[in-house]
Amino acid sequence: MVYNEEIFVVRKGDPMAAEARKSADVARLREQARKLRIEIVKMLAESGSGHTGGSLSAADIVTALYFYKMRHRVDEPKWPERDRFILSKGHAAPVLYGALALAGYFDKSLLGNLRKIGCPLQGHPSSKLLSGVEVSTGSLGQGLSIANGIALGLKLDKVPARVYCLLGDGETQEGQVWEAAMSAGHYQLDNLCAIVDLNSLQIDGRCEDVMRIDPVGAKWQAFGWNTIEIDGHDMQAIVAALDVAETVRGRPTIILAQTVKGKGVSVFEDKAEYHGVTPNREELAIALKELGE
Amino acid sequence: MGGREETKPQTTTDFCGQSVATRDAYGATLAELGAAHEKIVVLDADLSGSTKTAKFAKLFPERFFNMGISEQDMVGTAAGLALAGKIPFASTFAVFETGRAWEQIRQTICYSHLNVKLCASHSGLTVGEDGASHQALEDIALMRVLPGMTVIVPSDGYETRQVIQAAAAFDGPIYVRLGRAKVPACLPQEYTFEIGKGYSFGIGRDVNIVAIGIMLPMALKAKEMLAQSGIDAGVINMVSVKPLDKELLLEAAQASKFIVTCEEHSVIGGLGSAVAEYLSEQNPVLIKKIGVQDTFGCSGPADELLQLFGLTPESIVETAKAGLAQK
Numbered sequence A: 001m002v003y004n005e006e007i008f009v010v011r012k013g014d015p016m017a018a019e020a021r022k023s024a025d026v027a028r029l030r031e032q033a034r035k036l037r038i039e040i041v042k043m044l045a046e047s048g049s050g051h052t053g054g055s056l057s058a059a060d061i062v063t064a065l066y067f068y069k070m071r072h073r074v075d076e077p078k079w080p081e082r083d084r085f086i087l088s089k090g091h092a093a094p095v096l097y098g099a100l101a102l103a104g105y106f107d108k109s110l111l112g113n114l115r116k117i118g119c120p121l122q123g124h125p126s127s128k129l130l131s132g133v134e135v136s137t138g139s140l141g142q143g144l145s146i147a148n149g150i151a152l153g154l155k156l157d158k159v160p161a162r163v164y165c166l167l168g169d170g171e172t173q174e175g176q177v178w179e180a181a182m183s184a185g186h187y188q189l190d191n192l193c194a195i196v197d198l199n200s201l202q203i204d205g206r207c208e209d210v211m212r213i214d215p216v217g218a219k220w221q222a223f224g225w226n227t228i229e230i231d232g233h234d235m236q237a238i239v240a241a242l243d244v245a246e247t248v249r250g251r252p253t254i255i256l257a258q259t260v261k262g263k264g265v266s267v268f269e270d271k272a273e274y275h276g277v278t279p280n281r282e283e284l285a286i287a288l289k290e291l292g293e
Numbered sequence B: 001m002g003g004r005e006e007t008k009p010q011t012t013t014d015f016c017g018q019s020v021a022t023r024d025a026y027g028a029t030l031a032e033l034g035a036a037h038e039k040i041v042v043l044d045a046d047l048s049g050s051t052k053t054a055k056f057a058k059l060f061p062e063r064f065f066n067m068g069i070s071e072q073d074m075v076g077t078a079a080g081l082a083l084a085g086k087i088p089f090a091s092t093f094a095v096f097e098t099g100r101a102w103e104q105i106r107q108t109i110c111y112s113h114l115n116v117k118l119c120a121s122h123s124g125l126t127v128g129e130d131g132a133s134h135q136a137l138e139d140i141a142l143m144r145v146l147p148g149m150t151v152i153v154p155s156d157g158y159e160t161r162q163v164i165q166a167a168a169a170f171d172g173p174i175y176v177r178l179g180r181a182k183v184p185a186c187l188p189q190e191y192t193f194e195i196g197k198g199y200s201f202g203i204g205r206d207v208n209i210v211a212i213g214i215m216l217p218m219a220l221k222a223k224e225m226l227a228q229s230g231i232d233a234g235v236i237n238m239v240s241v242k243p244l245d246k247e248l249l250l251e252a253a254q255a256s257k258f259i260v261t262c263e264e265h266s267v268i269g270g271l272g273s274a275v276a277e278y279l280s281e282q283n284p285v286l287i288k289k290i291g292v293q294d295t296f297g298c299s300g301p302a303d304e305l306l307q308l309f310g311l312t313p314e315s316i317v318e319t320a321k322a323g324l325a326q327k
């Protein structure tokens, strides 16, 4: 097996980022990400239960996927040629629900019922209950294998759709992630793009203290992946990375996105305590103010 | 395990009346189905020679995915292939398929109710010399407890072929328990398998023996032996462990007021438990369970192991007589 040894690194000011700047309406996406963050904090405050930090850290990435990169049809969620998104870090369900609602998959009013009895917005995404969710997740470490399977199936049928999979950094401590990393490399799944939300935190603290995952890039490269390192809150860089990933042939791409857990709301930023704690009334007020609502 | 196992050339037989291992019937049927159905894909975890998926792999290499020794990833990948509209069959040894990947089966396959076929070989004691580490005696329990899972345990090659055909046609997760050892043919030509249906070899007035897998031919032998002592025993093939054939079970329980269950599995959580769970609520009767008594297996030739663990026609007879004395 021959790999293209070139490693792409997209940062601010890169020529590739400049290309993307032309093609994408970055300002529009930034505005969309702001709206998404507002929906996230509102639904979590309303629900009183759910995961704040990891939803906010992924908001820019998920915005770029749903409102820039992915080809999907709101009125035809099962369109066979749609690009697929697998939220492997299923606890960040609010970021997915917010994006699906903003895209028009269901009415925004549903968001307030998050985690309530009878609401399809389960604590972790359920594909049986909510259209737009590809597969149920919530148990960490399983999404990449599923994404691989979809990518293999699409290749067999010569469907040009792409598969995106979002993982947490703590999540990559799961052994199955590396089984799947090996499989994607082996089967040269270039229709697959994984993204790691490198917010440096997991439940019990900093990843480097709980269980070191560094060096992240070298690990994925060793498994046969093309790696792209970006600032996961720089919309230009996210867009450019997603564009570059689509051009890589013969191997899967992983976007290693450096993020801040709780991004966008000062009281939640970079705090492990806000992993699974929702905003109280005062925090919601601060959040909405900082998010310009 | 580890020795080279020959892949026999593709057969077109229906295995009726033939003595063959259920895994061999599986491999042949899979190859046959692969030719007819483009959507069928097969995954294995480095045991394709033993599970007999190698036959399919040879014929349809582009639709066969060897995932290496990574059962959790195999199950997850099968789920993804199902999501992409394929009909994936994922095989390895029963102990690894249901044990190592149990949570993946729960979270990904059952919770999303995906169309994945889990066909595991090397179930039970008849794995033989490889010993306890490789002898799945808990797999039925592990699969049966999962919401939406169908659990099927065929007894011979003829039945296995029909089970695999039905599994391919069925939409939803299904676990098929297959074995390593050659087993005698016991189902008649007129038999047709249906999910949720058992098969009665005659309902007995004194006792009814409910059996699965390799225990079915033993139950039939026991029935003959009991007849010689003037005991009228019936035999039911409860191939569909989940959903259970409740109607047939109720009929048997009402006729004899005494049931003996037989399985090459732990007496905890398997067929015996399923039967007891149902009858204790609907029609409580005496139930005796033949199986492995809450212990691990061990190394040895398969037939000797069955003797050692009391999985024989003689022990069925003994248990039936003891139960009748107790009634």
Ligand SMILES: Cc1ncc(C[n+]2csc(CCOP(=O)(O)OP(=O)(O)O)c2C)c(N)n1
Residues within 6 Å of the ligand: A053, A054, A055, A057, A089, A091, A138, A139, A140, A141, A167, A168, A169, A170, A171, A172, A197, A199, A201, A202, A203, A261, A275
């Ligand atoms: C298999 C599994 N083990 C444990 C958990 C409980 N859990 C939920 S989130 C989490 C931490 C995740 O950290 P990370 O992947 O870094 O996510 P993020 O920081 O983006 O929230 C844990 C341990 C789980 N959901 N699944």
Ligand SMILES: [Mg+2]
Residues within 6 Å of the ligand: A168, A169, A170, A197, A198, A199, A200, A201, A202
């Ligand atoms: Mg994290």
